[in-house]
Amino acid sequence: MQTCTHCDEIAVQALYSEIDLEKTQPFCCQGCLTVFHVLHQKGLDSYYEIKKNAAVYKRRSPVELTSSQFNYLEDVDFLAEYSYVNLNQEWTMEFYLEGIHCLACLWLIEKIPEFVEGVKTSKLDLERSVVTVTLKNNGKFSRVAQELTHLGYRPHPLKKNQDAANFRIKEERSALIRIGVAGAAAGNIMIYAVSLYGGATPEFAQLFNLLTVLFAIPVLTYSAFPFYQTAWNAIKNRTLSIDIPISIALIIGAFMGIHNLIVGVPENYFDSLTALVFLLLLSRYFLQKIQEKGLSASDLHFFYQSESVLVSVDDARDSFKEIHPRFIKVNDSLKIRPGEFIPADGIVLRGCSNLNNSLLTGESYPIKVEAGDHVFNGTQNIDHELIIKAEKVHHDTRLGGILKNIENGWAHRSKIVDLASKVSKYFTAAVFVLATILFFYLNAIGSTEHALEQAITLLIVTCPCALALAIPLTFTRALSKASEHGIIIKSDEVIEKLAKVENIFLDKTGTITFGKLQVTDLKELKGTAINLADIIFNLEKNSHHPVAKALMEHFKSQRPRAYEVLNHKEIFGKGVSGMIDGHYYEINKVGVFENDQLVATFSVQDIVRPDSISALASLRSQGLTVKVLSGDNAAVVEAMAKLIGMKSDHALFELSPEQKSQMIESTPHTMMVGDGANDAIALSYADVGVAVFGAMDISLRAADVYLTTPGLVPVEKLVTLSKETMKVIRRNLVLSLIYNSLSVTAAFLGLIDPLVAAIIMPVSSLTVLFSTLIGTKKLRHLWKS
Amino acid sequence: MEVITILLPLALLLGGFFILAFVWSAKKGQYDDLETPRFRMLLDDQKITKKSPTSIKDGK
Numbered sequence: 001m002q003t004c005t006h007c008d009e010i011a012v013q014a015l016y017s018e019i020d021l022e023k024t025q026p027f028c029c030q031g032c033l034t035v036f037h038v039l040h041q042k043g044l045d046s047y048y049e050i051k052k053n054a055a056v057y058k059r060r061s062p063v064e065l066t067s068s069q070f071n072y073l074e075d076v077d078f079l080a081e082y083s084y085v086n087l088n089q090e091w092t093m094e095f096y097l098e099g100i101h102c103l104a105c106l107w108l109i110e111k112i113p114e115f116v117e118g119v120k121t122s123k124l125d126l127e128r129s130v131v132t133v134t135l136k137n138n139g140k141f142s143r144v145a146q147e148l149t150h151l152g153y154r155p156h157p158l159k160k161n162q163d164a165a166n167f168r169i170k171e172e173r174s175a176l177i178r179i180g181v182a183g184a185a186a187g188n189i190m191i192y193a194v195s196l197y198g199g200a201t202p203e204f205a206q207l208f209n210l211l212t213v214l215f216a217i218p219v220l221t222y223s224a225f226p227f228y229q230t231a232w233n234a235i236k237n238r239t240l241s242i243d244i245p246i247s248i249a250l251i252i253g254a255f256m257g258i259h260n261l262i263v264g265v266p267e268n269y270f271d272s273l274t275a276l277v278f279l280l281l282l283s284r285y286f287l288q289k290i291q292e293k294g295l296s297a298s299d300l301h302f303f304y305q306s307e308s309v310l311v312s313v314d315d316a317r318d319s320f321k322e323i324h325p326r327f328i329k330v331n332d333s334l335k336i337r338p339g340e341f342i343p344a345d346g347i348v349l350r351g352c353s354n355l356n357n358s359l360l361t362g363e364s365y366p367i368k369v370e371a372g373d374h375v376f377n378g379t380q381n382i383d384h385e386l387i388i389k390a391e392k393v394h395h396d397t398r399l400g401g402i403l404k405n406i407e408n409g410w411a412h413r414s415k416i417v418d419l420a421s422k423v424s425k426y427f428t429a430a431v432f433v434l435a436t437i438l439f440f441y442l443n444a445i446g447s448t449e450h451a452l453e454q455a456i457t458l459l460i461v462t463c464p465c466a467l468a469l470a471i472p473l474t475f476t477r478a479l480s481k482a483s484e485h486g487i488i489i490k491s492d493e494v495i496e497k498l499a500k501v502e503n504i505f506l507d508k509t510g511t512i513t514f515g516k517l518q519v520t521d522l523k524e525l526k527g528t529a530i531n532l533a534d535i536i537f538n539l540e541k542n543s544h545h546p547v548a549k550a551l552m553e554h555f556k557s558q559r560p561r562a563y564e565v566l567n568h569k570e571i572f573g574k575g576v577s578g579m580i581d582g583h584y585y586e587i588n589k590v591g592v593f594e595n596d597q598l599v600a601t602f603s604v605q606d607i608v609r610p611d612s613i614s615a616l617a618s619l620r621s622q623g624l625t626v627k628v629l630s631g632d633n634a635a636v637v638e639a640m641a642k643l644i645g646m647k648s649d650h651a652l653f654e655l656s657p658e659q660k661s662q663m664i665e666s667t668p669h670t671m672m673v674g675d676g677a678n679d680a681i682a683l684s685y686a687d688v689g690v691a692v693f694g695a696m697d698i699s700l701r702a703a704d705v706y707l708t709t710p711g712l713v714p715v716e717k718l719v720t721l722s723k724e725t726m727k728v729i730r731r732n733l734v735l736s737l738i739y740n741s742l743s744v745t746a747a748f749l750g751l752i753d754p755l756v757a758a759i760i761m762p763v764s765s766l767t768v769l770f771s772t773l774i775g776t777k778k779l780r781h782l783w784k785s
Numbered sequence: 786m787e788v789i790t791i792l793l794p795l796a797l798l799l800g801g802f803f804i805l806a807f808v809w810s811a812k813k814g815q816y817d818d819l820e821t822p823r824f825r826m827l828l829d830d831q832k833i834t835k836k837s838p839t840s841i842k843d844g845k
Contacts, residue, residue, distance in 0.1 A: 125818055173816070184803065204789070
C-alpha cells in the first residue's frame with residue numbers, strides 16, 4: 001500500500017506531481033500535493049529529506065485546503081486581545097498549529113523568517129504544537145497565517161493572558177533556581193559534614209562548622225521559602241498541611257545549628273536538612289511539571305471552534321467578510337459552509353442542510369434544517385451552505401449556558417483533604433506530645449539543658465521527610481505512566497478521588513459506540529456494469545453526509561478507481577445520482593440503483609466498539625456499578641444495552657444534560673465518562689469527569705481526565721492505576737512511619753546525633769523511592785503492557 | 786594541612802561561579818522549553834538556496 005509523501009496516510013488513489021516524472025512520490029489528496037508544490041517553489045524541498053529520517057512525533061491527517069484569508073487577524077479589536085508585546089519589545093502572537101508532526105515540521109516552521117517578509121522570529125514548541133511569531137515593523141500576522149496554511153498547517157490564534165503567562169514563567173524559573181541553590185549548597189555541606197564526622201581537628205572543626213552554616217542559610221531561607229509559605233497559609237486558614245511539621249523541623253534545626261556555632265559545639269543537622277529541602281523541592285517540581293503538561297494538552301483544544309466565520313457586510317449584495325467568532329454580534333448574518341461548526345444560536349435565513357447534533361444532544365443521526373428552523377451553537381453543518389441570523393451569542397447561547405453550569409458544578413464539588421495532610425495532623429500532634437514527654441523525663445533524671453537539647457533533636461529528626469518525598473514521587477510516576485497509556489490526568493487529587501469511585505456513568509454515543517455511522521449490512525442483489533465500490537466511491541466522494549462517509553470508508557480498502565461522473569447531483573435529504581459509463585446510478589436510503597433497478601441494499605448504524613463489552617465486564621468484576629446515561633432515543637439505547645449485556649434499568653435514555661447531572665449529584669462517589677456538550681455538566685458534577693477521545697472542547701474543560709486513545713479500555717486502566725497507586729502511597733506511609741518510630745525510639749534512648757540522622761534520612765528516602773519504583777504487581781503489569 | 790588555605794577558597798570560588806552561572810541561565814529562560822531544543826540541534830543551519838524551481842502549473 002502506498003502512503004502519502006506528505007502526511008503518511010494511505011493514498012487510495014495516488015496523485016503525482018507534474019515535476020515528478022518517475023512517479024516516486026505519491027500523494028493522497030490534492031491538499032497534500034498542493035503543499036508539495038508550494039514547498040518546491042519556495043526551495044524548501046529539504047523538508048521531505050528531513051522527514052524521511054525523522055521519527056513521527058504525532059500523527060496527522062491529510063491537508064484540507066481552506067480559502068481563509070485570515071483578514072480578521074488585522075482587526076484592531078482582535079489584535080488588542082490576541083497579540084502582545086513580548087519581553088524584548090517585539091510584536092508577538094501565538095498560534096496553535098494543527099498538523100505538526102515531526103522534526104521536519106520544526107525545520108520548516110523555524111525557516112519562516114527566511115521566506116515570509118516582515119517576520120522576525122518564529123519559534124515552535126513541539127510538545128504543545130505552538131508557534132510563537134514575532135514581527136518586524138512591516139509584518140502582518142494575517143500574512144503569516146496564510147503562509148502557514150499554504151504549508152499545510154492549520155493555525156489557530158491563541159489568546160493569552162500575558163500577565164498570567166509571564167508570572168508563571170517567572171515562578172517556574174525561580175523554582176528551578178531554588179532547587180539549584182539547594183542542591184549545590186547541600187552538596188557542599190556534605191563535604192564538610194563528612195570531615196566533621198571523620199573527626200576534624202578542633203581548629204578545622206570550627207571553620208567547617210562555620211562553612212556549613214553559611215551554606216545552609218540560603219537553603220533554609222530562600223530555597224525553603226515555599227514550605228514556610230504553605231505552612232503559614234495552612235495555619236492561617238486552619239487547614240492541614242504536611243509543610244507544617246517540615247517547617248517546624250527546618251526552623252528549629254536552623255536555630256539549633258546557629259546556637260551550636262556560637263557556643264563552639266561543631267554539631268548541626270544541616271547536612272540532612274538541606275538535602276531534604278533539595279529532594280522535596282525536586283519531587284514537587286516534577287509533579288508540577290507533569291500536571292502542567294496534562295493541563296496544557298487539554299487547554300489547547302478550547303479554541304478549536306474558533307475558526308473564522310463569514311459575516312455579511314451587505315446583505316443585498318451578498319458580500320461577506322471574515323471575522324473571529326469572538327466578535328459575532330446579535331443580528332449578524334452568518335454564512336456557514338459545510339463542515340463548519342455553527343458559532344451562535346440563531347435561525348436559518350436561507351438554504352437547507354443536515355446538521356450533526358451529536359455533540360450537543362447525543363443524537364446519532366443528522367437532523368435536517370431549512371429556512372425558519374432554529375440552529376444551535378456547537379452543532380456541525382454537514383452538507384450545504386446555510387445563511388443564519390445570530391440571535392444569541394457567546395454566553396447567552398445554549399452552549400454558553402452549559403458552560404455556566406459547568407462552573408457551578410466545579411464550585412459545587414467538595415474539596416478533598418489529601419491523605420498526606422490528614423496524616424500530618426496526627427503526626428504533628430504525636431511528635432509534640434512525645435517531645436514534651438522526653439523533655440520532662442530527661443529533666444527529672446538529668447540537667448534541663450540536656451533535656452531541652454534532646455527534645456529539640458527529636459523534633460528535627462522526626463521531620464516526615466520520607467512521607468513528604470514519597471507522595472509527590474508516587475503521583476508523578478502514576479501521572480507519567482498514565483500519559484504513556486494515553487490518559488491525561490489533570491491533577492494528583494484526581495487519583496485519590498478515583499480510588500474511591502463506586503458508580504460509573506457512561507455516555508453512549510462516541511463512548512461505548514464509535515460515534516459515527518458505519519455500514520453494517522451490505523447485500524449485493526445483482527451484478528453491476530462497473531464495480532459497486534467504484535459506483536459508490538465516484539458518486540459519494542464529494543459528499544459530507546455521514547452516510548456517504550460511512551460508505552466511502554467501507555469501500556476504501558477495495559481501492560476503487562476514478563470514473564468521470566456526468567450530471568452528478570446531490571438531492572437534499574434524498575441521496576446522490578449521476579451517469580457513469582452510460583449507466584444511470586442513484587444511491588438513496590433504500591439502496592443502490594442501476595438504471596432504476598435495485599442492485600444493492602445497505603444499512604448504517606453507530607455500532608458498539610468491540611472492546612467496550614470486555615472493558616465493561618472488567619469494570620463490573622471490580623465491584624463497580626456501571627450505568628449508561630444517554631440523550632438518544634429508547635429504541636437505540638435498549639438495543640445497545642442488550643448487546644453489551646447490561647440490565648435494561650441500568651441504561652437510561654432521552655436524558656437532558658440537566659437530568660444527567662441530577663442523576664450524578666444524587667449518587668455518591670461517581671465517575672462520568674462522556675464526550676459531548678450534553679455530558680459536560682454531568683462531567684463537572686461527578687467526582688471524577690473523564691472526557692473520551694474526540695471529545696468536544698467544552699467537555700474537556702469540564703473533565704479531570706482526558707483520554708487520547710478511543711474506547712473504554714483506558715477507563716478500565718485508569719481505575720486500576722488509581723487504586724493501585726493509592727496502595728503504593730499507603731505502603732509508603734507505613735514505611736516512613738516505621739522509620740520515624742525508629743528515630744523516636746533512638747531519641748528516647750539518647751542514641752541520636754547528627755550522624756545517625758544523616759544515615760536514617762537517606763535510607764528512609766531510598767526505601768520509599770524503591771517502594772514507589774517497584775509499585776505493585778498489577779501496576780507492573782500495567783506499566784509493561 | 787596548610788594546603789587547605791588555598792584549596793578551600795578555590796573550592797568555594799568554583800562552586801560560587803557555577804551557582805551564578807546556573808542562576809543566570811535559568812533567568813535567561815534557557816530551561817523554559819525542555820523538549821524542542823533536543824530536536825532543534827539536529828537541524829543544519831543552512832540558508833534556503835533559491836534554486837530556480839522547475840516550473841509547475843498551479844496544482845489547483
